[in-house]
Amino acid sequence: MYPIMKRFSLLLLFVAFSGLSFATTDFFRVMFNRNGDQEATIGWNQVSGDSAVVYWGKEDLAPNRFIEYPNLAPVVHANQYKGMDNRFVRLSNLEPNTAYYFVVKDSDGVSERYWFKTTPDSNTSRLSFIAGGDSRSRREARTQGFKMVGKLAPHAILFDGDYTDIDNSTKWKFWFEDYKASYTEFDNRIIPIITTRGNHEQSNDCLIKFFDCPDKKNVYNVTMGGDLVNIICLNTEIAFGGTQKKFLEETLIEHENFLWQIPMYHRACRPHVNWKMKMRGVKQIYKKWIALFEKHGVRLAIECDSHITKVTWPIVKGKTKGIEDGFIRDDENGIVYAGEGCWGAPLRVPDRIRSWTRDAGKINSFKWLFVSNKEIEMRTVEYMNADSVKGLTDETRFDIPTNINLWSPPNGALVTINK
């Protein structure tokens, strides 16, 4: 026994004096909050210790070499919220399409080494996104979803609200724990997340305090791929008109030269679960936002909230004969509405199908988008077999893994959206 005890004591001494300890920080996250080509925000939970700073750079250096990282970023936003001590650093003037490595150094030690990658700043590069939401309560499904994110190596996650069911500290800790499944198996690579508020987030504070959301109303936009895409994050829990509508119009006009503008908002304009048609948003989105989407050339909108899978044909608002629930199919000018949130929430049956519904189903899934300057390819991934899917890399991220389960409804697994 004695030699073993001695070795253990020596190990403890080494940890104590080397400053290396992995237990003081947790729940790392990376956000694209404005421009994924040049900026990123790093957040974490400070469990103990103080005076935290981030050491970062382009070279992959182990935690014990933290001093060799060329850059130092101070905490610019800290808050105590729902049982966590959230700290954030904001990195800017980053190089596009570049891996950045980082550690957190505090009074207690140095974190593990994490990394992320910025997006390319040219519209000739394709971008891969996972879009989904409603990860509320079924942790096994939620975790498989995050594991599948890691396997597909997208440029970013577009997360469309309802992270937890009851928005308390325990549930958020579970959420951050499960989110780790997207990076722990892949050498601590964190896929940046773009966040939207759902109705289960009880206030706008959630996004601000957990993700350093840049707007107090959670209404903002993120560009990636140079002028390839402008993601517009809207908030269906506040007034749809007023300043939110003004922002929507302004960002659509400001980015009119962009190849794609994709609004993302939690509640669906036309839910495919019948009782959801009574909810706020049904009238308001139709009245306040849709005309602006159509006027400014939107071709795809991301929705959530009903816990079903749906894709519409391209549709436009109309008053003519043949409309159903205010819309009619128009392949030339229409917008495809995709959703509606199956990332761990209890599933429902889509019981409100229209003539312009392309397909709908009751499946644990999220959307997988390839965005190029010519078209958007969209597939629906049934992520529950994530464990058996061979992971993609940056070089192969536009391949389809052989044993991935893609939802294949009557109108086909691949939805192509043209300019």
Ligand SMILES: [Fe+2]
């Ligand atoms: Fe919801």
